[in-house]
Amino acid sequence: MFTVGEFAQLARVSKRLLRYYDEIDLLKPAHTDSATGYRYYTAEQMAHLNRILVLKDLGLSLDQIRRMLVDRVSTDELQGMLLLKKAEIEQMLRSELQRIRKIEARLHAIHSMEEDQPLDVVIKQIPSQQALSVHAVLPSFTDALAMHRLIQHALPARGDYGLSFTICRDAEIIDQNLILEIGKLIDTPKSSHTPVRVSESVKLSLRELPAVEAMATTIVTGGLDVIHAGYSKMGLWAQANGYHLSGMPREMMLKAAATPDGSDLVTEIQFPVEQA
Template sequence: MFKISEFAKLSQVPPKTLRFYDQLGLLRPAHIDPQTGYRYYTSEQLLVLHRILAFKDLGFSLDQIKGLLRERISSAEVRGMFRMKQAETQTMIRTELERLRRIEARLEQIERGEADDSPYDVVVKRVEPMKAITLEAVTARSDIPDLLDEVDAYMRRNGASGTFPRIVVWHGCPECESNIQLEIACPINGDMPETGRFRVKRLPEMVAASVTHISRPDLDSPVSLDLGRWIERNGYEIRPDTPSREVYLSPREDGEGQYVTESLMPLIY
């Protein structure tokens, strides 16, 4: 058996905590010396202590843990609880990371707004009509990467290889509060089978203000400010009946989820 100081060293739980667990009836010492009052523990009690700590990590109170220990929850049930908690925590982390990225993007937009110069060159170009496979959705911008992956998988299932540009056509959604109506399009040369999700369409030609930059598909880009300023300063008007587009040309190896992107704003020309 181990003295409380030895057991504390083995378990990395302070003696004060072990005494508290004894008072609560969570973890009684295996033996208490009647003359000295010293507490002694066995190695098997490490298993009980680990279970107490596991339940604490799952968010249970000490009173709840006391009841769970009495019920003798099986190891399989504890593993199931941890897997559920793991999934919840992973979802929370992803949500908070997305929130952080949105905050960073908004900060960049604010900082860009305070500067008069633009790091991007805007040009006017004619975009030729193109045949494309398209996937329509009313969704949040944060879902665009999953839609891009879905289009990629469809293309490869139907014989496409290598890398190909993916186009987001922004239709807008006046009735939506937070979602956006959009199409994910991928240019094709020949024929592709249509499904309930995928349609073959011809994207019309347009004249557009074009700017190439680095962006993430799931985040608003501050480049819209540069486009807006350039259009105003050069006396152009945005064509109201033609959706804007973002063309994701190639992923950056050194940037998480970032792409070389061409933003296209249709102009009356």
């Protein structure tokens, strides 16, 4: 029989830990003096403690260990728990490897473009959204900007409209003509008063932008040249981080231009992606 102190020293654990394991019914001393409350452990319990420490080291929680040891679980179940734990660790290893890859990509980005800040790309899930939009074939993004202004003026000020957006319906951005969808999100999807609306020769129609599971997004501040550069950087980023494009890119105008050149535009570029 050993007292806590002796037992703790032999096992090289703290006395506190032994009391704790007693408290959570993981390892009760073989005998507890009812008068003094003193705990007494047998030599055989050292084997028990060792088993606990080993299983803990394998990554099992104390709760699982208690179920396995105190509740006398079968060898098959134990094997199952170990296999499960192993699978868990393997999953974790994969995600940590991915993380390492991202860190390396970022380090590379810092190194290669010294003063240009590296892109901050966040992947988020986007729900489906209702929108009022029009399809247009335009010679340049500058015309798209004009179109946005036109729409802005045509819509009533007091209507639950959200952000202005542009969708490139053609994956290849051709300098000649752009196939675009231009419009505004609708904040309150309940508004049934928005089936169509006319503004000169363009008609806005109600549309539902599909949900996207993984949308790679980044914020750019600046005019059309900066936005265009952002598109190409997003492509590089996807390349470096193991994603590939899986849908039509979108642009969300977070802040409209105050100056004519649009140098204070704030735009969120959105790329639907998939793990390559």
